Amino acid sequence: MSTSGDPVATPALPAADGQPGAGSGREAIVRAARRAFALRPYAEVTMRGIAASAGVSPSLIVKRFGSKEDLFNTVADFRAAADELFAAPLPELGRHLVLTMVELRDRFRGDPLLRVVFSLGIDDERTLLRDRFREQVTDRLAAALSGPDALLRAELIAGQLLGLGATLSLHRPDGAGARTGPDRLADLYAPGLQRLIDGP
Structure with missing residues (x-):
């Protein structure tokens, strides 16, 4: 199992609807694999188990992703999400x-x-989730920030984004966040993020 931080030649998560594989079982496979690799050691995860969770055949997973290692590397790739998250000028x-x-x-x-949160404290292949998250999200953001403490500010921003995701997940489906529109959430949550982005 390779744990190198180098980019891997495996399919990344689709950047938008309509990508090849969308609606044909691919997204269900990726979701099932995220859960499986986040919650269990790599050696205990089977393609058959992921297939059962995704409601597809194991052969479809092999056809779309190749080996279990290839599927794991797809799950451990945050680049597509980071591309979209960071696609705005720093002031916005x-x-x-x-x-x-x-x-x-x-x-x-x-x-x-x-999914990176579930890898905390796990000393096996799932450390790759943390390594990739740091490289593809936190370090990338830090390189874009100016001023002092750029890495610290990037880590705090990443933590706040994880906190937002955890909060929305924790209180679904009928929490206040689930009933609040994205613009109102941004009105309340974005100023704290922007202060960290702007720095002192």
Whole structure:
């Protein structure tokens, strides 16, 4: 099992609806694999179990993703989500982060970043989730920030995004967040993010 931080030649999560594989079992496989790899050691995860959870055949997973390692590397890839999250100028990034997080959650029927939380404290292949998250999300954001404490501010921003995702998940389906529109969520949550983005 390779744990290198180098990009892998495996399919990334689709950046938008309509990508090849959308609606043909691919998203269900990715969701099932996220849950399986986040909650159990790599060695205990089977393609048959993922297939059962996704409601597809094991052969379809092999056809779309190849090996279990290839599927794991797809789950451990945050680049597509990061591309969308960071696609705004720094002065507008705080609001963009909130709106995009909500939109990605709706599109993928799950949080695009939250799976990394389940890897905390696990000393096996799932450490790759943390390594990739740091490289593809936190370090990338830190490189874009100016001023002092850029890495610390990037870590705090990433933590707040994870907190937003956790809160929306915790109180679904009938919590106040679930009943609140994205713009109102951004009105309340984005200013704190923007202060960290702007720095001192």
